[in-house]
Amino acid sequence: MLRSKTEELIRKTMARFVDNEVIPRAQEIDVKGEFPWEMFQQMAKMGVFGIRYPKERGGSGGNTTLYCIIMEELSRGLFSVAHVTGMQCLMGTNFLFHFGTEEMHKKYFLPAMRGEKIGCFCLTEPEAGSDLGNVATLAIRTNDGYIINGMKTWVSNGPVADFFTVLCQTDPAKKLRGLGFFFVPGDTPGISRSRPFDLLGTRSSKISEIAFNNCHIPPNHRLSDEGQGLNNLLSILAEIRTVTAAMAVGLGRAALHDSIKYARERAQFGKTISNYQLIQSKIGEMTVDLEASKLLTYRATHMIDEKIPCLPEASMAKYFATEAACKAGDYATRIFGAYGYSMEYTAQRYYRDNRFLLYGGGTHEVLLPNIARWAGL
Numbered sequence: 220m221l222r223s224k225t226e227e228l229i230r231k232t233m234a235r236f237v238d239n240e241v242i243p244r245a246q247e248i249d250v251k252g253e254f255p256w257e258m259f260q261q262m263a264k265m266g267v268f269g270i271r272y273p274k275e276r277g278g279s280g281g282n283t284t285l286y287c288i289i290m291e292e293l294s295r296g297l298f299s300v301a302h303v304t305g306m307q308c309l310m311g312t313n314f315l316f317h318f319g320t321e322e323m324h325k326k327y328f329l330p331a332m333r334g335e336k337i338g339c340f341c342l343t344e345p346e347a348g349s350d351l352g353n354v355a356t357l358a359i360r361t362n363d364g365y366i367i368n369g370m371k372t373w374v375s376n377g378p379v380a381d382f383f384t385v386l387c388q389t390d391p392a393k394k395l396r397g398l399g400f401f402f403v404p405g406d407t408p409g410i411s412r413s414r415p416f417d418l419l420g421t422r423s424s425k426i427s428e429i430a431f432n433n434c435h436i437p438p439n440h441r442l443s444d445e446g447q448g449l450n451n452l453l454s455i456l457a458e459i460r461t462v463t464a465a466m467a468v469g470l471g472r473a474a475l476h477d478s479i480k481y482a483r484e485r486a487q488f489g490k491t492i493s494n495y496q497l498i499q500s501k502i503g504e505m506t507v508d509l510e511a512s513k514l515l516t517y518r519a520t521h522m523i524d525e526k527i528p529c530l531p532e533a534s535m536a537k538y539f540a541t542e543a544a545c546k547a548g549d550y551a552t553r554i555f556g557a558y559g560y561s562m563e564y565t566a567q568r569y570y571r572d573n574r575f576l577l578y579g580g581g582t583h584e585v586l587l588p589n590i591a592r593w594a595g596l
């Protein structure tokens with residue numbers, strides 16, 4: 220699967236970091252439910268946030284494959300760390316990088332790469348989840364910029380963010396064709412944040428509502444042209460779905476690893492449970508699913524790196540790897556028996572965290588009809 224020495228090196232470096240620094244503390248961090256500040260800083264020091272961006276503009280000069288390898292490894296350790304890191308690498312900074320002014324680059328992008336500022340991505344609204352044509356947050360043009368009014372929800376990193384990339388409507392009659400992205404600094408008067416949501420999984424991720432009440436921004440805070448929001452989103456959608464798949468692979472690997480270990484240790488009826496065929500079949504299924512997930516995921520990353528359009532391939536990877544991770548989490552809780560139901564063991568965390576994958580990057584009810592269309596239906 221690995222195609223270059225760099226991929227191998229990044230994989231080994233991240234795997235070592237995850238084994239030594241993340242896994243030993245994962246349960247404690249998850250139980251405390253605090254934003255993983257220390258690991259966030261470690262990611263910055265390792266140059267992870269800039270992995271998708273060129274060196275000459277402050278990035279680390281990597282590509283989507285390297286980004287996904289990192290995210291897979293982090294997800295194997297603690298899903299929340301992968302989640303907050305993934306947002307900072309891609310959705311939280313991407314449009315700032317491509318459309319921000321030189322001043323914004325210095326003031327926000329470069330500090331974000333150093334872990335000094337946090338970005339986030341605001342699409343979803345109380346009445347607009349899958350249906351982005353229903354986005355009601357308005358950006359009204361004035362003589363000296365824009366006034367933004369509206370409410371965003373489910374904003375990952377929202378409670379701790381220093382700046383927001385916000386999808387707004389500039390012409391409600393145009394629906395999807397009236398959307399555009401805007402850059403809103405976190406200290407803009409009129410912004411308010413709800414308390415962090417109480418979550419089923421990813422307990423250390425911080426997610427909240429963000430309200431924009433008459434927020435004034437200058438004209439150069441419009442990221443690309445009015446009406447280009449959908450195209451902008453489509454330009455990174457394959458990458459969003461592929462990285463979600465990579466995170467699913469990481470969770471699937473963790474569930475499989477811990478299930479094998481447990482099955483080899485736990486003895487019932489005079490033998491370890493690894494001797495029983497129904498346990499073996501679960502481990503077998505998890506293994507095959509995982510291998511297929513990896514193939515789909517890294518096929519998509521390589522296509523992205525080669526600039527080959529691959530939304531169908533990315534969507535299939537996201538769908539398959541997510542369903543596989545959900546199944547692996549479910550199987551792990553069964554293999555662990557009653558201990559799968561205990562908060563002291565890892566299986567429950569994989570079972571809870573993998574639910575996130577069902578929504579992030581698009582729900583499967585929305586993805587599957589598109590996949591069917593791409594297949595020719």
Ligand SMILES: Cc1cc2nc3c(=O)[nH]c(=O)nc-3n(C[C@H](O)[C@H](O)[C@H](O)COP(=O)(O)OP(=O)(O)OC[C@H]3O[C@@H](n4cnc5c(N)ncnc54)[C@H](O)[C@@H]3O)c2cc1C
Pocket residue numbers: 339340341342343347348349350372373374375376421426575578579580581582583584585
């Ligand atoms: C942990 C977490 C982090 C998130 N982080 C962010 C973030 O940082 N920024 C952000 O903007 N959003 C974020 N989201 C929100 C996420 O993008 C949305 O949950 C997702 O877009 C789905 O929207 P919804 O939850 O409103 O579901 P809805 O769109 O209301 O869907 C509800 C149900 O109806 C189904 N459905 C909807 N439309 C159709 C259809 N046409 N055909 C068939 N079935 C349909 C869905 O599949 C789902 O089962 C996050 C969500 C979670 C859980």
